Amino acid sequence: MSDSPSQPAAALPKRAPQHVPMSQFASQDGELLIGGQPLTRLAARVGRTPFYAYDRQLLKARVAQLRAALPTSVKLHYAMKANPMPAVVAWMAGLVDGIDVASAGELKVALDAGADPAEISFAGPGKRDIELAQAVAAGVLINVESARELAPLAAASARLGLPARVAVRVNPDFELKGSGMRMGGGPKQFGVDAEAVPALLGEIGRLGLAFEGFHLFAGSQNLRAESICEAQQKSYELALSLAAHAPSPVKFLNLGGGFGIPYFPGEGLLDLGPIATNLLQLADRAARELPQASLVIELGRYLVGEAGVYVTRVVDRKVSRGQVYLVTDGGLNHHLSASGNFGQVLRKNYPVALVKASGPQGGATEQATVVGPLCTPLDLLADRMELPVGAENDLVVIFQSGAYGASASPAGFLSHPNCVEVLV
Numbered sequence: 001m002s003d004s005p006s007q008p009a010a011a012l013p014k015r016a017p018q019h020v021p022m023s024q025f026a027s028q029d030g031e032l033l034i035g036g037q038p039l040t041r042l043a044a045r046v047g048r049t050p051f052y053a054y055d056r057q058l059l060k061a062r063v064a065q066l067r068a069a070l071p072t073s074v075k076l077h078y079a080m081k082a083n084p085m086p087a088v089v090a091w092m093a094g095l096v097d098g099i100d101v102a103s104a105g106e107l108k109v110a111l112d113a114g115a116d117p118a119e120i121s122f123a124g125p126g127k128r129d130i131e132l133a134q135a136v137a138a139g140v141l142i143n144v145e146s147a148r149e150l151a152p153l154a155a156a157s158a159r160l161g162l163p164a165r166v167a168v169r170v171n172p173d174f175e176l177k178g179s180g181m182r183m184g185g186g187p188k189q190f191g192v193d194a195e196a197v198p199a200l201l202g203e204i205g206r207l208g209l210a211f212e213g214f215h216l217f218a219g220s221q222n223l224r225a226e227s228i229c230e231a232q233q234k235s236y237e238l239a240l241s242l243a244a245h246a247p248s249p250v251k252f253l254n255l256g257g258g259f260g261i262p263y264f265p266g267e268g269l270l271d272l273g274p275i276a277t278n279l280l281q282l283a284d285r286a287a288r289e290l291p292q293a294s295l296v297i298e299l300g301r302y303l304v305g306e307a308g309v310y311v312t313r314v315v316d317r318k319v320s321r322g323q324v325y326l327v328t329d330g331g332l333n334h335h336l337s338a339s340g341n342f343g344q345v346l347r348k349n350y351p352v353a354l355v356k357a358s359g360p361q362g363g364a365t366e367q368a369t370v371v372g373p374l375c376t377p378l379d380l381l382a383d384r385m386e387l388p389v390g391a392e393n394d395l396v397v398i399f400q401s402g403a404y405g406a407s408a409s410p411a412g413f414l415s416h417p418n419c420v421e422v423l424v
């Protein structure tokens, strides 16, 4: 116990947490460039707002950055549910080693995009018999998520004279710590509980399906490299122990992904260094312990999230009891996650910029709240942010919007026009 009088806390100036600078995009005369084009010109080219724009060169650079960091033997897959725009999938198919799909609809887009069926894998709970049969016919790898899937797979294999290529998605007995969304550990609708996998592997052998490996996906949107490394280590150990029960050698070991991107004030960039070191070590082990296996990581938002923006136009500037509102022509109907209603517990602002429709960019700033046109208080794009003084026709840009944007939003809610997507 101390008998010294309690000291008043030193009055340190407290700086509010900031967004990571959106330095992936260059600017020209103070105006943001997307795909090398000034935003107002791009908006004129698109012809209407709201729209999403994805920057091809940033997508390419992100894949190159990962390739440079990760061991060359590790395969890089794109989980296309993050952004299923056909042009994006086609572009990504030319950059990565494989595409991960989660429905027959996504499978069609991936095949249309020219992805090699040998390098497509199909995961997801509740696969319908017709989807399973389509996947067998396509010759893609099916990540079995339930014992129920085996009978329709065997039936489709017999009908087509083509043994289904299967991997087992394992629901591990651990979770990915610090994930935005957990998708493994404890009771889950995803995968087969690890303890039930040996029996399932026996059944796969009896049915004569073509066993190829394991799929583990512990969670999503993780910014902590140590947690990702730990999950990859545990996933590898678990797969290695299950491989002893497999009817044939493991060819694919998909260790999941979960790499996050910074969305909110105070969040930082994921450090790839420790992940690369960890994967190198696992690749060395795999070369000895599972000599026929390729290690795969599957990434969605990390590949595409930072390369995209959502652009919406100010329709009205109004002041309510001293608070400035910029009312735009699009909101949560196109961008549910920026409104904070896609899995977030506490709503926080995405990084946002205001681009003047004409005249010089920048200038004086003010605190403004950006809302969409929907008749619900949930339609909030920026809550009391410091932005250049906005007026009718100015453009509001929401960064970090390349993943879980248009396709993850309730476009029909309130019956406003759909948004456009462009790859530039």
Ligand SMILES: *Cc1c(COP(=O)(O)O)cnc(C)c1O
Pocket: 079, 081, 082, 100, 123, 217, 219, 220, 221, 256, 257, 258, 259, 298, 299, 300, 301, 302, 403
């Ligand atoms: C959603 C999903 C992904 C992609 O997650 P991101 O957070 O976008 O990287 C990868 N694998 C599986 C199985 C998924 O369900």
